[in-house]
Amino acid sequence: MADEADALLRALHQAYARPLQHYVVRLTGDHALAQDVVQEAMVRAWTHPEVLTRDEGATRAWLYTVVRNLVIDDRRSARHVRERSTEHAPDTAQPDASQAVLDSWLVADALEQLTPEHRAVVVGAYYGGRSVAELAREHQVPEGTVKSRMHYALRALRLALQERGVTS
Incomplete structure (x- = not known):
């Protein structure tokens, strides 16, 4: 059967x-x-x-x-x-950029805590890619002063980030 x-x-x-x-x-x-x-x-x-x-x-x-x-x-x-279906999957996966955006906000907020002189050398060196000599000419100060400002700016930046919960 x-x-x-x-x-x-x-x-x-x-x-x-x-x-x-x-x-x-x-x-x-x-x-x-x-x-x-x-x-x-x-x-x-x-x-x-x-x-x-x-x-x-x-x-x-x-x-x-x-x-x-x-x-x-x-x-x-x-x-x-x-639900919606599709015949074709996306070609490439896109990385999630939300963490990078949050990190940039955190760094920008910490940079605001620096003095204008300290902020100028950090932004000029790290974001502008300028050398100590170029920054010295731009701000019309000796190269040693730029180095000193960079040292104290990075120290203050590290403290500002630690206050915001970023650990070293």
């Missing part, structure tokens, strides 16, 4: 799987959903063996009704309303 039911189910799948899939694709435009719906319809046919013994027209009508109802149920589901 089981072998006969299996043979009938294979014949049912052979005869109707492709036309049912085309029907669902015409209804939804979604090939993946069409495969899932046809598979579910075949499972339902398997769990209702009386369908396998009906005449061909009644079996066909039952399968198309099941498929249509499955599509309607899918379209009414919360998953369909909230």
Whole structure:
């Protein structure tokens, strides 16, 4: 009996799987959903063996009704309303930049605690890429003064960052 039911189910799948899939694709435009719906319809046919013994027209009508109802149920589901699928995944993963933004805010806030002279040499050297000699000419001070300001500015910056919870 089981072998006969299996043979009938294979014949049912052979005869109707492709036309049912085309029907669902015409209804939804979604090939993946069409495969899932046809598979579910075949499972339902398997769990209702009386369908396998009906005449061909009644079996066909039952399968198309099941498929249509499955599509309607899918379209009414919360998953369909909230989820969107795409055929193509993004090419590359984008790194999360939120930590870098937070770090830059933290450093900018700590830089505000420095004196204008100290801030100018730190920003000029680290963000501007200028040498001690260039900073000395720009601020019209001796190179030793620039070095001294840099030393005390970095010390003050380290303390300001420690106060904000950044550990060394």
